[in-house]
Amino acid sequence: MPLKRPSRSSQISPSTAIKTLLLGAAIAFPYLTDARLYMVAAIDVFIMAAFAMSYDLLLGFTGIVSFGHALFFGLGAYLVAIVMKSSGASWLPFLAAVLLTVVLAVGLAGLIGVLSLRVRDVYFAMVTLAFGELFAIGVEKWRTVTGGSDGFNFRLPEFLIDKNHVYFLSLFFMLASLLILRRFVNSPVGRVLLAIRENEPRAQALGYNTLHYKQISILVSGTVASLAGVMWAVAHRFVSTELPSLNRTIDALLMTIIGGTGTLYGGIVGSLTMRVIHDVLSGFSSSHIIFNRWLLIFGLIYILIVLFFPAGIIGSAAKMIGRWKERHPQIS
Amino acid sequence: MSSMLKVEDLHAFIGQFHILHGVNLGITTGSIAVILGRNGAGKTTTLRSIMGLVPKLEGSITFDGKELIGLTPEIIARLGIGYVPEDQAVFSSLTVAENLRLVARNKEARAREEMVLELFPDLKVAWTKKGKALSGGQKQMLAIGRALINPNRLLLIDEPSKGLAPVVIEKVIQAVSKLKDHTTVILVEQNYLVASHLGESYHLLDNGRTVHTGTMEELRQNDDLRKRYLAVG
């Protein structure tokens, strides 16, 4: 092979190099000249990536499907929004709202788990759908507090209004979620979760109370998702019924599947991919109305991926690299 | 004489377990062949493999010269193989009549109901009972009768005497011995007495392999073999 062997002395693997490069690019991004235009999109990508990663914890690492994940997202967003609206733009109520979000998310996740996990796995999907929709309906109907489907604006502490601050906070939030979730899936609990996903009866036969482990996974996932909702509220200073809707859950589902389940990074890749494709398709919407229905296109892609490329982008890429390495063993 | 069913070097895999490691069978038309072997020897898995119910198989299974591996259970059944599983799998929410009519593929099969009821008069008595209300013996007769409704040329019967009282076993033996006029039979049996009553030839399985084959007469005379693999004297 004419290809040169990469030097090993540097001790930096290609993947570390890529990650460092991407992180550097993300940090430098706000200082680029045209960045303002894309700043909002980038913030959304970060927050949704964290949301999608919390979804991957359930789908990819525990093997259960939630159709009510947006409940947690909406919970975090609305709690912060409601508290800030009624208290004014100071830090104390903000932090209290964040704390309350975590407490409520844990409580709700626990309740959903208790109700749905005992029977069959598919009940989790049904019960989460029911609770998610109930929450969404509640938010819409409780107009005096939530403003109904119009939503409402609110104010935040000065620091959180600067777009650069929000940008770095979202980036930090995404990376922190990634690290925490990765730590979690690599922990002893995470290993049991993987064993459950692979073969639940066997995990039970080994003496694990699989219900408890799934429950923990739901709690962690719900908490991260609710914090993603907090971040979204901070970034937009506006909440509306679209946040707790089924479509938001479907976004996370699409991102996770398209990016690749059971990888965590898939959430980031999926979030970025969807946003880019969405913005490109919306650009075409004047030429043909089908581009207005971009979810139709995503839905079809999603079905094809589930049927034929269950590994998603990250997984398929990893497989391709693996095969390439096999064929070229002399290159590290 | 030619073999109706031929199994050659059959390997079966369930999940990550390698269950059969080389099963060989040759079944002659019009006979009752018995598969013998200890608990866990692979008898049930062998029958399930023939029916196409084991997803991963290697080797060869031919029925009238046609390769069965790779075919679905419904196609294999339609080639003329009837299956009576170990747990009988009588449909508990269906009546005796429905259990039989469910499988009748055409008018000709409907007409065979008479023949089945002649063979198993007990079923006539229980005609409108639900499957779950039947006794163990009745379930066994129903399961065998159900496999006879279509004009199958080969019947796979898995331990029909299991869990039955001696009187009932007697009935089952009588019934199975009468099957010979209708069809070829492969009978899995742990109960050596039942096996030796019914079988003409035997295939002895151990640890997922065929370890011995011969006529029932040979087995009767081979005390050593019986002691070693069947724990009977």
Add this chain to the structure above:
Amino acid sequence: MSIVITLMLNGLANGMLIFLIAIGVSVIFGLMGIMNFAHGALFMWGAYAGVTTYLATGSFLLGIAASGIVSALWGLAMERLTLRQVYGNHLAQILVTMGALLVLTEAVKAIWGPNIITVGTPTVLRGGWEVGGVIFLRYKLLTIGIGLGIFAGLQFLLNRTRLGMMIRAGVENPEMVRALGIRIRLVFSLVFALGAAVAGISGMILAVGQGAFGPDIGLSNQLLAFIVVVVGGLGSVTGTLIGAVLVGVTTSFMAYFLPDLAMAVNVGLMALLLLVRPQGLFSN
């Protein structure tokens, strides 16, 4: 008192419609182990295709026929093109049906637009009678009649035909059904198409009954169907009927007294059942 009876009648009519959606969910799950999260979309397609046909031709009956046929075709396509690839893989099944919900819903929006469609009841079906303060609306009575008729038809199909035997046997032990030479895949397709057709017809009846509907008609009714199925017990026809009537009547009373909390009460009912009897009222 008369208001109670009127509300009961309304609830019964609601319940029959919910039954028609839920029965497909229940039987498909019982037979194939698939929870069809796209069932609400099949229902919605029935509403759109049926109402469109009805508005174009002026014939309510043609509308009903179109709703059943179009939904059946979508159900068949869904089963053949997607679910068939992932039999036995529960996770992939859930994911695929949710994808189908998304695609079918977006397709409706692409064709008919996202806005509310209004439709009038055929003249002969308008109005009703008042007897001792109780109001008998023709359309509600028709709804109850059609619901009972389809229920009876399904009972006949399940208990008196060979297809019904295959379905009942398949619910118990699909592997053995195959080993007896029955082409269970064909049975699966038929059941899927039938469940979709029944859901589609109820979509049409509900849409015309409401007089106005939009693309959210699918999800909200699917949710009710799921609640019914959890309450009644998966795979049980009688359980589904009773669960549906229960949810229908509850919804009808709530809609009169406390409309904002209707869904909360239904979800609460489901939660309660999951706590005290997670296998459902009528599961065996």
